[in-house]
Amino acid sequence: MTQSTKSQQIQTSNPARRRWLASGSASVAAAGLAGFQHNAMAQAAASAATASAAAKPLPPYVGWKDGSALIVHSSGTIETRRSSFGTSVITPAEHLYVRNNLPAPDAAIVANRDAWELQIEGVKRPATLNLKQLKRLGLETVTAVLQCSGNGRGLFPSKPSGTPWQIGAAGCVVWSGVPVRELIAALGGVADGMVYLTGTGGERLPEGIDPKSVMVERSVPIKALQEAILAWEMNGAPLPLAHGGPLRLIIPGYTGVNNIKYIKRLAFTTEQTEANIQKHGYRISPPGQKGDPTHPSVWEMNVKSWINSPAPEAGDVPVGDTLIKGVAFGGMHAVKSVEVSVDGGNTWKAARFVGPDMGQYAWRQFVFAVRLNAGSHNIACRATDSQGQVQPEARVENSGGYNNNSWKDHALQINVVAA
Numbered sequence: 001m002t003q004s005t006k007s008q009q010i011q012t013s014n015p016a017r018r019r020w021l022a023s024g025s026a027s028v029a030a031a032g033l034a035g036f037q038h039n040a041m042a043q044a045a046a047s048a049a050t051a052s053a054a055a056k057p058l059p060p061y062v063g064w065k066d067g068s069a070l071i072v073h074s075s076g077t078i079e080t081r082r083s084s085f086g087t088s089v090i091t092p093a094e095h096l097y098v099r100n101n102l103p104a105p106d107a108a109i110v111a112n113r114d115a116w117e118l119q120i121e122g123v124k125r126p127a128t129l130n131l132k133q134l135k136r137l138g139l140e141t142v143t144a145v146l147q148c149s150g151n152g153r154g155l156f157p158s159k160p161s162g163t164p165w166q167i168g169a170a171g172c173v174v175w176s177g178v179p180v181r182e183l184i185a186a187l188g189g190v191a192d193g194m195v196y197l198t199g200t201g202g203e204r205l206p207e208g209i210d211p212k213s214v215m216v217e218r219s220v221p222i223k224a225l226q227e228a229i230l231a232w233e234m235n236g237a238p239l240p241l242a243h244g245g246p247l248r249l250i251i252p253g254y255t256g257v258n259n260i261k262y263i264k265r266l267a268f269t270t271e272q273t274e275a276n277i278q279k280h281g282y283r284i285s286p287p288g289q290k291g292d293p294t295h296p297s298v299w300e301m302n303v304k305s306w307i308n309s310p311a312p313e314a315g316d317v318p319v320g321d322t323l324i325k326g327v328a329f330g331g332m333h334a335v336k337s338v339e340v341s342v343d344g345g346n347t348w349k350a351a352r353f354v355g356p357d358m359g360q361y362a363w364r365q366f367v368f369a370v371r372l373n374a375g376s377h378n379i380a381c382r383a384t385d386s387q388g389q390v391q392p393e394a395r396v397e398n399s400g401g402y403n404n405n406s407w408k409d410h411a412l413q414i415n416v417v418a419a
Contacts, residue, residue, distance in 0.1 A: 061104045062242045066094040071168065076100035079168035082311045087325060087365055089355045090143070091171030093235050098242055099148045099169060101216050101277065102203040105241070105262055109202070113238065113246035118230070122198075122268030124188025131232060131247055138182035140229050143174050144252040144361035145329045146259065149282060149298045152395075152404030158287065160401030167306045167410065172327070172363045175250045177231035180266070184225060194268035197225050199249045202262035212275045218258050218282075219272040220299055224251045227361075230263065252361035253332040255298050257282050272297075285399045301331035303391050304405040305338055305366075305383035307412055316417045319374045324351070329363035330385030337384045340368040344378035345393065345408065351381065360386070372416045380411035 056072035058065055069084035078098040085091065109116065114132035147170035154164030163169075180197075184190055201216035231250045232239055239245035244261030251258050257277070272278055272293075282298035283291040305328035310317045328338045334357075339348040351368040366381070382391040395406035404410075 061107070062098060064094065064240075065096075065242075066092075069095040070097075073163050076103065077163040077165075077169075079163075079165055080171060082167060082308050083314065084168075085171075085308050085327065087354065089172055089358060089362065089365055090235060091173060093237065093240060093243070096146075096171040096173065096243065097148065097169045099163075099256060100261075101257070102201070102205070102214065105203055107241055109262065110238070110241050110245050113232065116246045118247060118263060119265045120183065120187060120267070121265065122191050122194050123184055124191060127187055134178050134183065134230060134247075135232070137186050138178045139176065140179045140182075141174060141176045142227075142229060142250070142252055142361060143172065143358035144250065145170060145172050145301070145331075145363050146256050147171075147301060149255040149257055149402050150400070152406075152409065153401035155404055155406075155409040156395065156401040158397070158401065160399060162400060167308075169256075172329075172358075174235050174358075175229060175231040176233035176236075177229040177247075177250070180225045180228040180230060180249075183230065183266075184268075190222070190225075190268045193270055195222055196220065196269045196272055197222050197228070198265075198267045198269045198273050199258075199260035199263050200265035200267070201260050202264035215275050216257075216260060216277060217273045217275040218260060218278055219269065220251060220254060220258050222268065224254065224258075225268075227252050230266070253300055255282075255301055257298055282402075284396065284402060287397055287399050289399055291400075298402070301329075302403065302405045303330045303333075303335065303383050303385045303389050304328070305335075305381045305391060305407070306410040307340075307379060307381055310379075310412075310414055312412060312414055316415045317372065319416050319418045320371060322370055322372050322416075324368040324370060324379055324381075325365065326381055327363045327365050328381070328383035330360065330383070330387075330389075332360075333385040333387050333389070334360035335364050335383050336386045336388075338364075338366045339382050339384075340366075340370075341380045341382075341411075342370055342372065342377050344411065345380050348382070374416050374418050377414050377416055378411055379414060380407050382407040 058067050059075040071079040080095055080097045084095045116131045119128045151165045151169035154166050196219040198219040205211050228251045231248050247263050249260040249263045280291040283295040285291050285295045307326040309325045328335045338351040340351045341348045351366040353364045354367050355365050384390045391407050393408050395404045
């Protein structure tokens with residue numbers, strides 16, 4: 001597949017939609033200084049966000065999750081704590097982040113999962129099939145990173161609006177469902193001239209406003225159908241409502257917004273959808289500009305890594321032997337290697353992968369053993385994918401704080417003290 005375009009999260013200029021989706025979460029200021037100061041101040045902001053969010057209870061629809069592992073920014077934006085990723089590759093469902101562009105539908109839709117219907121258009125034999133019928137057409141299991149387009153927004157010094165995600169709007173998940181390519185084959189193939197795969201979510205839309213201003217409908221290049229699946233299972237269990245159950249479109253390597261929850265329509269189209277979330281939202285726009293169809297859309301993810309331990313929020317690190325642990329993934333390509341620096345990027349040494357390799361779309365966990373002396377240390381990591389693409393030092397500046405895979409922004413300032 002081709003090299004990634006830049007990913008992005010949605011903005012909205014619709015006043016009714018802003019009021020309807022508004023949350024009580026406070027914005028978090030990221031530092032505008034360079035080097036050690038920038039990292040230290042960004043981490044201080046993260047700690048403030050964590051302390052503020054700790055007082056917020058889990059919303060009822062995710063009441064089954066582990067509240068101690070999560071940061072509740074709002075009812076629709078819930079982040080995994082850095083300390084909760086663990087070292088076993090797969091992110092448990094109860095620890096996985098939540099990002100909803102619209103409120104979750106009523107839980108009644110998962111009461112009879114097999115009755116959920118999907119409309120398929122833009123094929124030789126259009127059809128409407130229920131989940132029970134889809135389950136007879138094929139089966140595939142893929143391990144893939146699910147990541148919000150705005151993950152890392154809270155590290156931008158420009159303080160863009162939106163949820164100030166640090167690193168926790170991501171997870172590594174095992175998905176099972178019917179491959180889209182097998183579904184399409186059963187329906188005679190894609191109709192001639194189609195260019196995009198378009199998915200439409202089944203959220204209930206508010207009355208009195210233009211549906212296109214709020215609906216979750218995304219178009220991606222048609223090549224995505226080769227790897228896409230319609231998933232009804234996550235980590236070996238029925239797909240939870242909070243994560244798109246009973247049926248979700250999963251496109252490995254693509255950012256979360258393209259992985260349509262509660263999918264009710266799968267269409268092959270000649271043009272991208274006119275929905276606001278596609279036409280103006282989730283685009284990489286120059287600083288100070290609103291999303292425009294001429295700006296790159298959120299599609300494929302980029303190579304990225306970050307450190308989970310030791311982390312500043314855990315307090316001082318004892319002097320001596322230390323294990324630096326984190327995760328790395330390549331987006332559309334397998335991650336090949338990770339390097340770690342304990343001096344802010346002046347020197348780098350190879351880290352070691354641990355745990356199973358679960359495929360090109362999964363992340364790998366890594367470890368680096370080092371002996372640290374007392375004092376302040378700026379620790380960083382950078383990944384390289386199988387195509388030789390290296391995680392960059394600098395972020396791509398944009399008005400919404402999207403697609404942040406800068407290793408410098410993700411570096412951590414830790415304090416090492418004598419026992």
